[in-house]
Amino acid sequence: xxxxxxxxxxxxxxxxxxxxxxxxxxxxxxxxxxxxxxxxxxxxxxxxxxxxxxxxxxxxxxxxxxxxxxxxxxxxxxxxxxxxxxxxxxxxxxxxxxxxxxxxxxxxxxxxxxxxxxxxxxxxxxxxxxxxxxxxxxxxxxxxxxxxxxxxxxxxxxxxxxxxxxxxxxxxxxxxxxxxxxxxxxxxxxxxxxxxxxxxxxxxxxxxxxxxxxxxxxxxxxxxxxxxxxxxxxxxxxxxxxxxxxxxxxxxxxxxxxxxxxxxxxxxxxxxxxxxxxxxxxxxxxxxxxxx
Amino acid sequence: xxxxxxxxxxxxxxxxxxxxxxxxxxxxxxxxxxxxxxxxxxxxxxxxxxxxxxxxxxxxxxxxxxxxxxxxxxxxxxxxxxxxxxxxxxxxxxxxxxxxxxxxxxxxxxxxxxxxxxxxxxxxxxxxxxxxxxxxxxxxxxxxxxxxxxxxxxxxxxxxxxxxxxxxxxxxxxxxxxxxxxxxxxxxxxxxxxxxxxxxxxxxxxxxxxxxxxxxxxxxxxxxxxxxxxxxxxxxxxxxxxxxxxxxxxxxxxxxxxxxxxxxxxxxxxxxxxxxxxxxxxxxxxxxxxxxxxxxxxxxxxxxxxxxxxxxxxxxxxxxxxxxxxxxxxxxxxxxxxxxxxxxxxxxxxxxxxxxxxxxxxxxxxxxxxxxxxxxxxxxxxxxxxxxxxxxxxxxxxxxxxxxxxxxxxxxxxxxxxxxxxxxxxxxxxxxxxxxxxxxxxxxxxxxxxxxxxxxxxxxxxxxxxxxxxxxxxxxxxxxxxxxxxxxxxxxxxxxxxxxxxxxxxxxxxxxxxxxxxxxxxxxxxxxxxxxxxxxxxxxxxxxxxxxxxxxxxxxxxxxxxxxxxxxxxxxxxxxxxxxxxxxx
Ligand SMILES: Cc1ncc(C[n+]2csc(CCOP(=O)(O)OP(=O)(O)O)c2C)c(N)n1
Ligand code: SF4
Numbered sequence: 001x002x003x004x005x006x007x008x009x010x011x012x013x014x015x016x017x018x019x020x021x022x023x024x025x026x027x028x029x030x031x032x033x034x035x036x037x038x039x040x041x042x043x044x045x046x047x048x049x050x051x052x053x054x055x056x057x058x059x060x061x062x063x064x065x066x067x068x069x070x071x072x073x074x075x076x077x078x079x080x081x082x083x084x085x086x087x088x089x090x091x092x093x094x095x096x097x098x099x100x101x102x103x104x105x106x107x108x109x110x111x112x113x114x115x116x117x118x119x120x121x122x123x124x125x126x127x128x129x130x131x132x133x134x135x136x137x138x139x140x141x142x143x144x145x146x147x148x149x150x151x152x153x154x155x156x157x158x159x160x161x162x163x164x165x166x167x168x169x170x171x172x173x174x175x176x177x178x179x180x181x182x183x184x185x186x187x188x189x190x191x192x193x194x195x196x197x198x199x200x201x202x203x204x205x206x207x208x209x210x211x212x213x214x215x216x217x218x219x220x221x222x223x224x225x226x227x228x229x230x231x232x233x234x235x236x237x238x239x240x241x242x243x244x245x246x247x248x249x250x251x252x253x254x255x256x257x258x259x260x261x262x263x264x265x266x267x268x269x270x271x272x273x274x275x276x277x278x279x280x281x282x283x284x285x286x287x288x289x290x291x292x
Numbered sequence: 293x294x295x296x297x298x299x300x301x302x303x304x305x306x307x308x309x310x311x312x313x314x315x316x317x318x319x320x321x322x323x324x325x326x327x328x329x330x331x332x333x334x335x336x337x338x339x340x341x342x343x344x345x346x347x348x349x350x351x352x353x354x355x356x357x358x359x360x361x362x363x364x365x366x367x368x369x370x371x372x373x374x375x376x377x378x379x380x381x382x383x384x385x386x387x388x389x390x391x392x393x394x395x396x397x398x399x400x401x402x403x404x405x406x407x408x409x410x411x412x413x414x415x416x417x418x419x420x421x422x423x424x425x426x427x428x429x430x431x432x433x434x435x436x437x438x439x440x441x442x443x444x445x446x447x448x449x450x451x452x453x454x455x456x457x458x459x460x461x462x463x464x465x466x467x468x469x470x471x472x473x474x475x476x477x478x479x480x481x482x483x484x485x486x487x488x489x490x491x492x493x494x495x496x497x498x499x500x501x502x503x504x505x506x507x508x509x510x511x512x513x514x515x516x517x518x519x520x521x522x523x524x525x526x527x528x529x530x531x532x533x534x535x536x537x538x539x540x541x542x543x544x545x546x547x548x549x550x551x552x553x554x555x556x557x558x559x560x561x562x563x564x565x566x567x568x569x570x571x572x573x574x575x576x577x578x579x580x581x582x583x584x585x586x587x588x589x590x591x592x593x594x595x596x597x598x599x600x601x602x603x604x605x606x607x608x609x610x611x612x613x614x615x616x617x618x619x620x621x622x623x624x625x626x627x628x629x630x631x632x633x634x635x636x637x638x639x640x641x642x643x644x645x646x647x648x649x650x651x652x653x654x655x656x657x658x659x660x661x662x663x664x665x666x667x668x669x670x671x672x673x674x675x676x677x678x679x680x681x682x683x684x685x686x687x688x689x690x691x692x693x694x695x696x697x698x699x700x701x702x703x704x705x706x707x708x709x710x711x712x713x714x715x716x717x718x719x720x721x722x723x724x725x726x727x728x729x730x731x732x733x734x735x736x737x738x739x740x741x742x743x744x745x746x747x748x749x750x751x752x753x754x755x756x757x758x759x760x761x762x763x764x765x766x767x768x769x770x771x772x773x774x775x776x777x778x779x780x781x782x783x784x785x786x787x788x789x790x791x792x793x794x795x796x797x798x799x800x801x802x803x804x805x806x807x808x809x810x811x812x813x814x815x816x817x818x819x820x821x822x823x824x825x826x827x828x829x830x831x832x833x834x835x836x837x838x839x840x841x842x843x844x845x846x847x848x849x850x851x852x853x854x855x856x857x858x859x860x861x862x863x864x865x866x867x868x869x870x871x872x873x874x875x876x877x
Contacts (some may be wrong), residue, residue, distance in 0.1 A: 028735075047711055050706070071716060073572070079541070144509075277506075288665075
């Protein structure tokens with residue numbers, strides 16, 4: 001069982017949102033719980049965080065806690081999240097997405113978010129299936145799984161988000177499992193504390209639509225990466241990222257601290273957030289002169 | 293006096309430099325200037341031209357007749373020799389064009405040789421061409437000197453002098469060899485009014501800048517890229533972040549995110565890119581996040597004519613997206629309007645928390661106009677958001693609170709303990725998702741039905757220009773403003789004619805302030821002029837007001853209306869009975 005330093009319960013209470021409408025036993029519930037504990041542990045207040053989510057079961061996440069929320073479109077979490085951080089780099093921004101949302105509909109945005117390397121964290125609730133639309137294959141669904149829309153079973157290989165992220169030199173790459181609360185909470189904290197774009201792929205069971213990758217299935221396979229794993233070693237990270245089958249490593253797979261976009265962009269680097277920089281028409285009116 | 297100079301050649305030959313120097317020079321010399329460009333979708337080669345018209349009376353369009361044609365290649369001579377005005381001259385370098393044209397109306401000027409002889413630098417051949425034009429027009433080189441000094445100040449006096457020597461040599465050559473030149477340009481006086489020379493692109497950019505735009509995200513697509521370049525350039529000096537998104541979907545979602553976070557933001561694209569933004573448009577509407585979207589039209593479907601012009605996206609903008617919500621569509625007709633309407637777009641978008649479009653096109657993007665000046669003070673800048681102190685003072689905060697006006701308090705997330713919550717799903721006042729029928733009804737009332745009449749009241753009526761009780765009304769919208777105005781001005785001398793121009797299109801203007809429908813109904817002839825094949829504005833007009841135009845003038849070959857051509861079309865409007873189905877209405 002998870003045990004932690006005693007903190008006043010009221011703080012956890014601050015993150016109590018609407019009652020989740022997820023199925024009993026759904027991995028999302030555990031992810032939500034780990035998140036709240038991580039927030040309490042980090043001492044972040046609800047209004048100091050903005051969660052951007054997409055559409056899917058995972059997309060409902062921010063409504064079940066308390067924080068600033070932009071629950072946008074399917075697949076479009078990352079552009080919104082990055083822009084919020086660009087104009088207000090004091091704001092901690094978390095994007096929450098499903099595997100279909102982030103790897104399918106929004107795949108292109110993920111590639112470019114990794115390149116931009118803004119200080120934004122993304123939790124991908126990876127249940128290897130589409131939950132909200134009732135069980136179609138997602139980009140991470142195992143080959144062969146039969147669904148209503150894949151009557152012959154999925155005919156191609158699943159994508160490997162961890163290997164993709166390492167290949168993209170994403171500055172923080174981790175995998176969690178909803179069933180390992182203690183580790184998941186730590187990973188969330190590390191990701192939220194990491195300066196730069198941080199991706200956590202969180203394996204999550206869907207009790208209703210994924211009868212293949214069940215809680216038990218994950219439980220038997222997931223193992224925490226040991227202290228001997230050097231997360232700054234890209235080749236080692238690659239090997240670890242490629243491991244997905246009988247054994248699935250969880251933990252920080254790759255970490256490459258590098259400058260973030262907000263540190264490189266002169267308009268905001270070492271300056272107040274854009275949203276707080278003063279504006280007056282007089283400051284810009286001189287630009288008309290060039291056209292005389 | 294009304295002269296038109298055209299510079300034609302291949303992409304990469306520097307015709308743009310010659311054109312823009314001449315345009316600025318005429319403007320500086322106190323003349324009214326109108327320029328327009330025509331280029332192919334290629335970086336080198338092809339046939340492009342830049343037309344500069346200048347006069348001592350206001351101009352707002354291009355003519356088809358050319359007085360001086362500076363031909364940088366043979367194609368230019370062949371393509372445009374039939375467009376020469378009586379007494380006009382084709383100026384060319386026999387060495388480059390590899391042809392000696394005999395007879396009247398040709399002036400061979402060895403640009404390159406003169407550049408070498410005078411300045412010892414063949415790169416100066418374009419300056420020689422500029423000088424030759426000035427020589428033919430009998431204009432002095434003083435203003436050119438000032439311009440070159442400004443332009444090349446960074447490169448040093450030597451470069452300026454070299455250019456000047458080249459220009460002078462060109463001017464001298466032209467003066468000596470063009471005895472037949474009959475151009476008469478009145479001398480400039482020291483009291484010549486100070487005028488701006490501005491194109492549609494810079495006007496939109498300046499308008500955005502003066503409106504407090506802080507964030508611009510876009511994916512390059514002609515003819516909207518100019519605005520992105522303008523904003524990127526400004527970001528070096530002013531507090532403004534410009535991000536080149538991975539695609540248009542990201543661009544509009546970024547603009548929405550930035551606006552949610554508390555700054556004024558904008559995105560821009562052309563029709564093809566806008567197709568990708570449509571879902572985001574609906575997101576802005578549902579979350580009531582202000583956003584300004586610049587759409588530069590070009591001929592479509594699909595990739596169409598990338599560098600040419602059309603007014604083919606009006607109905608798309610009017611109807612794009614799933615669901616029902618208010619949207620603002622402003623379609624400027626001139627750089628001046630583009631400046632002020634961009635300001636209006638930002639103001640209304642934020643005041644009513646709705647998406648606002650600036651609908652322009654390739655033609656307006658590139659045309660340069662002279663104007664007396666712009667007044668940023670006329671752009672209403674007001675921060676409608678609830679910021680830190682005021683937010684803190686609110687006992688409860690609800691992002692989507694019901695109000696009499698439908699406008700809820702728009703707060704900056706993170707500025708206080710109050711949470712800012714919004715959702716693309718239907719939501720309650722707090723921004724949390726709901727599914728009940730009652731909340732849905734109240735939210736639609738709030739977002740759409742309450743706001744719409746208020747926004748409509750902000751929309752200015754169309755501009756009536758010309759006769760008081762016109763027999764003929766020429767109607768149009770957006771970038772056809774200038775050519776319609778000049779045409780109507782000329783036709784007014786002999787006919788009872790007026791123009792009705794719409795630059796604020798959606799919500800469709802009401803008739804409270806000005807009953808334009810009455811003007812149309814009282815007229816004998818009503819003509820709708822549009823740069824598209826199916827008379828989209830006329831269709832919108834019919835849907836919104838029930839009014840049907842008597843006839844239509846449409847152009848859809850990717851080129852703008854030119855003055856003489858439109859004059860001919862409108863010359864006898866009563867005879868212009870529309871053919872059944874012709875306009876597709
Ligand atoms: C543009 C668009 N396409 C499709 C949908 C329908 N849709 C909603 S959620 C979803 C997939 C959700 O799967 P995933 O992202 O894996 O999240 P989960 O529900 O499993 O948490 C789809 C296809 C939509 N809302 N928007
Ligand atoms: S369908 Fe699956 S993902 Fe959705 S709530 Fe139920 S268990 Fe969770």
